[in-house]
Amino acid sequence: MTERHDRDGEVRSAVYRHLVETSAAPSVSDIERHLGMTRPEILAAYQRLFARRVLVVGADGETIVMAPPFSGVPTQHRVAVGNREYFANCAWDALGIPAALHAPAIVRSRCEQSGEPLTILVDRDGPAPEPCVAHFAVPAALWWRDIGFT
Amino acid sequence: MLFFRSEERVAEWCRANRVPQRPLVALSQLWRLSQAWYANRLTPEARRPAPAEMAGIFRGIGLEGSFWDPNADDFS
Numbered sequence: 001m002t003e004r005h006d007r008d009g010e011v012r013s014a015v016y017r018h019l020v021e022t023s024a025a026p027s028v029s030d031i032e033r034h035l036g037m038t039r040p041e042i043l044a045a046y047q048r049l050f051a052r053r054v055l056v057v058g059a060d061g062e063t064i065v066m067a068p069p070f071s072g073v074p075t076q077h078r079v080a081v082g083n084r085e086y087f088a089n090c091a092w093d094a095l096g097i098p099a100a101l102h103a104p105a106i107v108r109s110r111c112e113q114s115g116e117p118l119t120i121l122v123d124r125d126g127p128a129p130e131p132c133v134a135h136f137a138v139p140a141a142l143w144w145r146d147i148g149f150t
Numbered sequence: 151m152l153f154f155r156s157e158e159r160v161a162e163w164c165r166a167n168r169v170p171q172r173p174l175v176a177l178s179q180l181w182r183l184s185q186a187w188y189a190n191r192l193t194p195e196a197r198r199p200a201p202a203e204m205a206g207i208f209r210g211i212g213l214e215g216s217f218w219d220p221n222a223d224d225f226s
Contacts, residue, residue: 095184
């Protein structure tokens with residue numbers, strides 16, 4: 001493994017660690033502080049991680065929009081774990097957060113058509129029964145054409 | 151991927167937004183998908199599944215057909 005890949009892995013881990021510990025996406029300055037890398041090094045790592053479909057970075061090149069299953073920006077999918085609340089990117093990722101954290105969670109979202117609130121209780125064995133379904137609007141082969149709409 | 155209270159609400163939403171109705175995923179399937187995709191995501195060696203692995207994961211929870219094929223260009 002190359003030194004560059006090692007550093008990209010460190011950036012990736014630092015982004016996830018910050019998100020898990022604070023519920024918010026890190027700024028570039030946060031990563032600079034954590035890793036002692038320069039801003040250009042971090043922004044270049046973000047681009048490589050985006051190209052590898054590890055992170056989704058905003059048009060400004062520095063805003064972490066997605067570190068799946070976590071969202072770096074507010075969404076309709078809120079996931080409470082312990083005393084923290086995270087935003088998820090989509091229905092799948094809403095269950096992905098308790099799966100990634102290996103922790104019970106309360107997912108609060110909505111029926112996209114009626115707007116009715118949906119609450120899904122998730123323990124370590126999975127979600128409690130709740131009348132709802134997920135709809136994937138885009139075929140798997142096209143997800144990354146616009147990862148914000150799937 | 152969005153949540154809906156029922157299949158009827160999905161059909162209404164698809165009509166209103168003029169998008170084709172696609173396969174529905176049950177909550178239990180979504181959980182299995184989440185586990186397969188994300189259970190190791192916070193480990194240093196984590197990586198996104200490759201296309202062949204993705205197809206295997208989908209098949210394993212009953213999501214089959216070209217819609218779920220990451221390499222497909224025919225979604226009928």
